[in-house]
Amino acid sequence: MNHQPIASSPSDDVDPARLRRAVVAANIPTLVAVLYQLTADRRWLAERYRPTRSRGMDDNMTGGLPDEVQDEIRAATVDAVLEWNRGAAPANETLDLGALMEVMEFTMGEPVPHEFGPMMSEVLGFDDTPAPRPRREVPSDFSVVVIGAGIAGMLSSVRLTQAGITHVVLEKNANVGGSWWENTYPGAGVDTPSYLYSLSFFQHPWSTHFGKRDEVQDYLEKFADAYDLRSKIRFGTEVESAIYNESEQNWTITARDAEGSPITLCANAVISAVGLLNRPKTPALPGIESFTGELFHSARWPSGIDLRGKRVAIVGAGASAMQIGPAIADVVDDLTIFQRSPQWIAPNDVYFSEVGDDVHWLMDHVPYYHEWYRVRLSWIFNDKVHPTLTVDPEWSEPRLSINATNHAHRGFYTRYLEDELEGRPDLVDKCLPDYPPFGKRMLLDNGWYRMLKRPGVELITEGVAEITQSGLKDADGHGYEFDVIIMATGFHTDRLLYPMDVIGRSGATTREAWGEHDARAYLGITVPDFPNLFIMTGPNTALGHGGSFITMLECQVRYIMDALKQMIDDDLGVIECRRDVYDDYNRAVDNAHSTMVWTHPGMSNWYRNADGRVVAVLPWRIIDYWTMTRHADLADYVTETALTTTQH
Structure with a gap:
């Protein structure tokens, strides 16, 4: 995920008095992890300093520890950070998976499955695998169209630029941000902690623990500015259709600009980043046109x-x-x-709380603090609750x-x-x-x-x-x-890609392939009969059990970029998901959902379509999806060698 540590080397501006003030506002379990990494002193993993398990979805600021123990931890952190600032190398520049998980379990106050180690190593910056990029020069005529300039589309544009792939982003609105640009209602904000609802490589001094709409939109605009994304985006341009051309191994995209004039583009591949919560759904109630207010x-x-x-x-x-x-x-x-x-509805002690300048200072100046705090949030809000959502057939x-x-x-x-x-x-x-x-x-x-x-x-x-x-x-x-x-009646979450007409190799639209409300995709990303089409926020990739959807988007973009890299390196004109792979995957999705709480008959939810099939959310943990999308295995695809210029 191209993580960048925020405080990876000493700086000259760590003022001792400022540090002592700042640690008073620190998350104590996070400080314990920082202390151990800086000192390798196992005393900090002794029972005296073991935090309690967090209550519900709370980040457990004090760790449930007595005041005098908290003060010991703060004082020791000050000493360790000042020593580091004077040039002493951290005792543990990195941690192997065993040590990492020992520290994580200790600071969480509960068991954490060790399979989370590789993902958490990436969050901490220990396993900083670069984003996939082609080994060979990208052909001058190879291009991609990205539909949508929300988080998914902007993230795609960054990675495509880094890979040297020509592309354009088509956005129907006048600005970046997607749903965050569109949803301006009072109180709008995230229900995922701000420091988790952030791109792993683009940090921000969040003013509140749960970001409100205006700050989230500002964050996304700053992201666009930092990576010069507006130069790649055509605003006020709404895509109407995308048609695959079998003889040309490419897609024809038709759109209308802000004046209503038609636009036609051709591209080797299309990335749909139109989102899941962007087409409002209003029930067709009798008399709805008659209201005079x-x-x-x-x-x-x-x-x-x-x-x-x-x-x-x-x-x-x-x-x-x-x-x-x-x-x-x-x-x-x-x-x-x-x-x-x-x-x-769950309680949260910091829902309304400001983060404060002291925490911002810690994030900027204390090595590993931001990374360990993000690890903490990743566990509490991502997958911790998932095992409890499986139906026990013996339950009375x-x-x-x-x-x-x-x-x-x-x-x-x-x-x-x-x-x-x-x-x-x-x-x-x-x-x-x-x-x-x-x-x-x-x-x-x-x-x-x-x-x-x-x-x-x-x-x-x-x-x-x-x-x-x-x-x-x-x-x-x-x-x-x-x-x-x-x-406040929700969105067309079961009408994926609506209202675009997306027409595949056979001449059928996605609606004809799926039905109006039953979208399916391999990994939620790719579909047979629609070569070189990649869907972000696709079917069965929303998060029903909680967690940051930005994490899911980073997984999807990495997979897509790996697929495009292999297309370019292997001189392929087509990669198309195999029908048997697609069918097997979706059978596994349905089987997994059949044992989960979301299929319980006692309620309706936007996760299911009218037939009761879960079409929106992931049945597995985020760590499972992270593992599945580490690499695009072209054995899962039917491939075709790229046509030469003379063949075109």
Whole structure:
């Protein structure tokens, strides 16, 4: 992933007094790891300094250690960093996998499977494998079209430039950022820690532990500036179709520019980076055109809208609604939320907390601090919970939970809900899910429960049946009047590549190959009959169990670049996924999902299509996908030698 350590060599500006102030704000388990790497002193792996296991999705700032022990760790860190700053080499420039996992398990306060070692070694910068690049000169007529300039498209452009591959990025919007550019609603932000929801090789001094939309968008614009990506992007250009030309071994891409004029491009390969959450889905409710107030999807928030003193409805109670509600509750006159089904919500002690200048200073000046903190977040938020999401066939309570650990999670999150809604048994009844935890993506509490208790806020659990001129009616026929209706109703997550027409070798579109709502791909990236087409954020690559999707994107880009490298090095004009490989992989996906919580019949979710097949999320851990995508094995593909110029 081309990791770059932030503090890999001593600097002259480590002021002792500044260091002593900064370590007070440090994550203590992270300092323990830093101490051991700098000193190799095994006293720091003694029981006295062993952190406790983190609570839920919390980064456990104190490690659960007594104050005097924390102070010992801070003081020793100051001494070790100052010694390093005077020129002493770290006792452990790197750690072998055994030592790395020993330190990781110790600082996490719980067992960590040792198969995570290679991935964590990469995060720490010990295994800095360069991005795949061709050995031979890239032919002058070899080119790639990238569709979309969100995170995936920009990351693709960086790697293509580094590999010397001519390319252009086509973006329908006026700026980079994709979904982050489009979603401007109040409260918009990430539910993954900022220092994990970041590109591994492009760091940023995040102001809050969970970045808000404007800062995330600013981060992505700075990324575009740092790598001069705008010179590769055609803004205001929306792709309408991509057609594979078998006789030419290339793709013809048609698009329209900002003035509506047609554009035609040809390329050897196409990378679709259009995203999964970029086409809003609004239910076709009767009367939706008749409403005389303002009605809009949350992803199309009107610029300059003033909600002060308005009667506002939010239709939906998922992630977007949960961010919007607390952000507008103290502005509107009254707020009514229409909830189809409740969500499980996890506490997080630092959700609203600022990171602070001291932590930024640590990230910049203390060797290995950023890397070990990212390792910590990678474990807590990525794969830690995954083993608990498999159904135990012997479990005696199959409706409310799926195994003993999942049942314990249910108890923990239920107690939190009851504590937050104390004194409101009516809200407890409405908010307590009757399906297992993690059946839908776990949400983090940003004040949702406390908002529901406020005067002027009402939670309705009947579905919306009809929009009227003055408001809406619920499924029981009760009418409500509103000035503004916000449709927080999600996206077309099961209509991959919609609304583009992508036509393969046989003349069939992807919709004809898949059906309207049943996309499949090998590794979520490549599909038979569509040679040299690579899909990012493809089917079964979203994360249902948590974690940073940017990690997944880096895995996908590395795989795609390895495939393109081999095409160029081996003088190939075509690589096309074998049908048997594709079928075997998707059987494995479906078999894995059949044992997971997401197929539980007790709830619906955006992971499944209308037939109940899970089409959106990965059934495996991120470490499994990281391993699967380390290298593109061309034995999985049908290949054709590139046509010569005279053959064209």
